[in-house]
Structures are given as C-alpha cells and as structure tokens.
Amino acid sequence: xxxxxxxxxxxxxxxxxxxxxxxxxxxxxxxxxxxxxxxxxxxxxxxxxxxxxxxxxxxxxxxxxxxxxxxxxxxxxxxxxxxxxxxxxxxxxxxxxxxxxxxxxx
Amino acid sequence: xxxxxxxxxxxxxxxxxxxxxxxxxxxxxxxxxxxxxxxxxxxxxxxxxxxxxxxxxxxxxxxxxxxxxxxxxxxxxxxxxxxxxxxxxxxxxxxxxxxxxxxxxxxxxxxxxxxxxxxxxxxxxxxxxxxxxxxxxxxxxxxxxxxxxxxxxxxxxxxxxxxxxxxxxxxxxxxxxxxxxxxxxxxxxxxxxxxxxxxxxxxxxxxxxxxxxxxxxxxxxxxxxxxxxxxxxxxxxxxxx
Numbered sequence: 327x328x329x330x331x332x333x334x335x336x337x338x339x340x341x342x343x344x345x346x347x348x349x350x351x352x353x354x355x356x357x358x359x360x361x362x363x364x365x366x367x368x369x370x371x372x373x374x375x376x377x378x379x380x381x382x383x384x385x386x387x388x389x390x391x392x393x394x395x396x397x398x399x400x401x402x403x404x405x406x407x408x409x410x411x412x413x414x415x416x417x418x419x420x421x422x423x424x425x426x427x428x429x430x431x432x
Numbered sequence: 433x434x435x436x437x438x439x440x441x442x443x444x445x446x447x448x449x450x451x452x453x454x455x456x457x458x459x460x461x462x463x464x465x466x467x468x469x470x471x472x473x474x475x476x477x478x479x480x481x482x483x484x485x486x487x488x489x490x491x492x493x494x495x496x497x498x499x500x501x502x503x504x505x506x507x508x509x510x511x512x513x514x515x516x517x518x519x520x521x522x523x524x525x526x527x528x529x530x531x532x533x534x535x536x537x538x539x540x541x542x543x544x545x546x547x548x549x550x551x552x553x554x555x556x557x558x559x560x561x562x563x564x565x566x567x568x569x570x571x572x573x574x575x576x577x578x579x580x581x582x583x584x585x586x587x588x589x590x591x592x593x594x595x596x597x598x599x600x601x602x603x604x605x606x607x608x609x610x611x612x613x614x615x616x617x618x619x620x621x622x623x624x625x626x627x628x629x630x631x632x633x634x635x636x637x638x639x640x641x642x643x644x645x646x647x648x649x650x651x652x653x654x655x656x657x658x659x660x661x662x663x664x665x666x667x668x669x670x671x672x673x
Binding site: 351 | 452453456468469470474477478481482483484486487488490491492493495496497501504505508509510511512513514515516517518519520522523526527531534535537538539541598600601602603604605606607608609610611612613614615619620621623624625626627628630631632635640642643646647648649650651652653654655658659
C-alpha cells in the first residue's frame, strides 16, 4: 500500500521536475547549445534506462513473489524480437499473447 | 513537401496511428495504479500533472516496492531525461513562439507527438511558426484526450480484471515496446546489453540503486561505442586499404 503523503509528494515533485525537463531548452535556456559530450550521452538515455526497468520486472516479478518463471522470460524475449521488427504494437501483442500461451501450455 | 493547408488537421491526422499505442498504455496505467491502491483522484491527478506514462509506471512500481520517495523520484526523472533532448530539438522550430505557447508545448511534450512533429518540420521547411505551432497542437489533440480518458477508463474497470490475467506483466511489455524501436544501431544495442547485465550484477543493492548505476554505465558504453565507430570510419576514409 502506498501512503498518501508519499504519493502526493512524489507526484507533485515528479510533475514539476518533468515539466522543467520538457521546458528546459525550449523555455529557460533559449537557443543556447548543450556541450557535445552531454548530447552524445543523452542519445542513449532511453536504451540505458528501459532495460534496467525491464530485466528485474521480468526475472523477479512481485506477482510471483520474486520467483523466476519461464513463461515470463520467454514472452519478454519474444516481445523484444517482434518489437525490433514490427514496432511497439507488435511488441505488446507478442508479449501478452506469448505469456498466455506459455502459461496455458507449460 | 509543401506546408499543410490546415496544419492543425494535418497534425491530428499524422498522429492518429499512435492511438493504437496510447490506448492500451494509458488504460493499463489506470488499471495498475488502482491495483497499487491509489484512489480515483490520485490516479487522475498523476496522469494530468505528470503526463509521462513510462515515468509514472516507474515511480509507482518503486513506491510499491517500498523504495524511498527520493529514489522513486530520481528513477522516474531519469526516465524522462530523454525529453531534454526533445526540448533542445524543438528550439529551432518553436523557440520564437510566445512564452505561454512554449510552456504549453512543453507540458504536452510526449514521444509520439515530438517524433511526428519534428519529422514534418524537416519535410516541410517552408512552414511558418504559426503553422508549426498549430501542427504540434494538432498532434497533441489526438494523444492528450486519449491519455486522460483511457487512464480514467482503466481506473474505473481496474478492479474487474482478475489476477489470473497476469496484467502486471503488461508493465515490462510496455517498456519493451518503447525500447525496441530505439535499438537501431550497434551502440544502442550495446548500451541496452550493458544496462541489462549491470542491472543483474547489482540486483543485490537496496532501493533499486542498481538502476542509476546501470543507466550511467550503459550511456557511457553507448557513447564510447559511437565514438569508436566514428574514429574507425574516419581512419578508413583517410587511408582506403
């Protein structure tokens, strides 16, 4: 259970912080350029953060009490493979369909 | 491509295919958030105040895990850092707009509308500032109402979905859906691989501290791989063997 105080302080801070990130260059910094080394690293933010969220959620899900289950691992790998070829909608469809199929079969 | 005659309508039309992603993603957020014990007001407040799905899932998952607020906040903000790049990329197109319009454009900045708008601006260099603004808000007129509406729908029907459907698995699947299209070069693939391995290696750390460590290691790996490939390409063009 998430406490009300925790929830609201997180939501307000996250809302403000996210707006400041979005407004950063467009609003506050005007047309000033970022240093090249920072832009180079920022290009990899997405591919750096998402796997760190995906891997634990697939290997040690809270729903199974942290136990690794084969259907979830198989479904995640297939979702990545299909997503590479067919994009986001393909990844969502393949991931959920594979999970249900594997859970029914294994 | 000539500037669109009705920029708002053109933006709306060009963003329509993304409805297919926004509907399940936002509905799912409503379901998952109710499942985590949030009430209707809390779920809707989060979607309206933050309006950034991936970070909302992240913050919620970490709070539910018992992580301290500042860790959940830092992880969620890290997920949103990519939008600093979107902001920088929009400056040449929308930088001259009035402050209010820029603030609204910033609040409404999401992956899909950003990607669609910048592609169009580059395809139609003749667009005026006013046309570009109307096109941008046309894109968001598709995404934003669906985001709010489907969050609400998901929150209302959340309790009706049985646990046997393993809907919690839809969260990593949504992240996979956002990740897969980004894996478009060798350095991107390498960064994702480094992130996965470091995450597993540091899984024993408390408060999900493995996440920032893995993300920083992966960004360095991606950047260094790109520099290496650039240097190699430069050497090859200097002395064609």
